[in-house]
Amino acid sequence: MSADTAMAAKYRNNFLKEIEEQVEMGDWVKMCMQCGVCSGSCPTNFQSAWEHPPQELFMMIRAGKREEVLTTTSMWNCTSCYNCIVRCPRKLPITHIMHGIAEYAHRLGKAPKMQPTRFFSGLFWKNATKTGRVNELKLSMGLYFKDGFGAGIKEGMKMKDVALGLMKAKRLNPFELLGGHKCKDQKGIQAMLKKAYEIERARKAAKMAG
Numbered sequence: 001m002s003a004d005t006a007m008a009a010k011y012r013n014n015f016l017k018e019i020e021e022q023v024e025m026g027d028w029v030k031m032c033m034q035c036g037v038c039s040g041s042c043p044t045n046f047q048s049a050w051e052h053p054p055q056e057l058f059m060m061i062r063a064g065k066r067e068e069v070l071t072t073t074s075m076w077n078c079t080s081c082y083n084c085i086v087r088c089p090r091k092l093p094i095t096h097i098m099h100g101i102a103e104y105a106h107r108l109g110k111a112p113k114m115q116p117t118r119f120f121s122g123l124f125w126k127n128a129t130k131t132g133r134v135n136e137l138k139l140s141m142g143l144y145f146k147d148g149f150g151a152g153i154k155e156g157m158k159m160k161d162v163a164l165g166l167m168k169a170k171r172l173n174p175f176e177l178l179g180g181h182k183c184k185d186q187k188g189i190q191a192m193l194k195k196a197y198e199i200e201r202a203r204k205a206a207k208m209a210g
Contacts, residue, residue, distance in 0.1 A: 002108075007022065007108060007208070013064065015065070015069070016029065016030065016061055018066070019104075024097070028097060029062065031092055032054075032059070033089070034055050035089060037087050038053065038084035038094050039054060039055060042084060057074055058097075070104070070108060071111075073112050074098075075101045076112075078095060078099060080095055107204065123146075127139045129189075131186065133180070133181050135176050136176065137172060137173070137174070138176065138180070140159075
């Protein structure tokens, strides 16, 4: 049985309770009074950016629209500017809730696989944790070539002037492709990450079981 199926069965017909117990600060969702200040304050709330703005997403949770909420791209649009939290009349931690829903959808395997923010987050994390330092060249190439070799060449050509400027300023080194700069204690970094993964897995397993 998949994690998604298990959670759907556990919280049958009570999606709000599922969000309250499984999502960071999800217990705040029921406090939303649907004023829309969060949407009006969001810098990404331009035409077609949000399939469902925050207050609508919260109402959908309360209405039990589980599939629609967990598969939407909406929560992945959050840029963590915190305007919504600052201006919310009830001081809901909207940014944290949005990231929490996104993480939960990812955990259940419901998140859109090629959603740009989700893709970049995964790419950045793998890049940074490999050596403890971000390899800017490999990170950029990972973004450019995500849709294939041809698309990567086209994207690279669009950004060639920026790349040349970065190279002149010594902010981009072509030789990074061969290895790149890294933190000294590689074993220590990997041991730390391994322990962090173990703690996080145990925490999530307990939450799922609880």
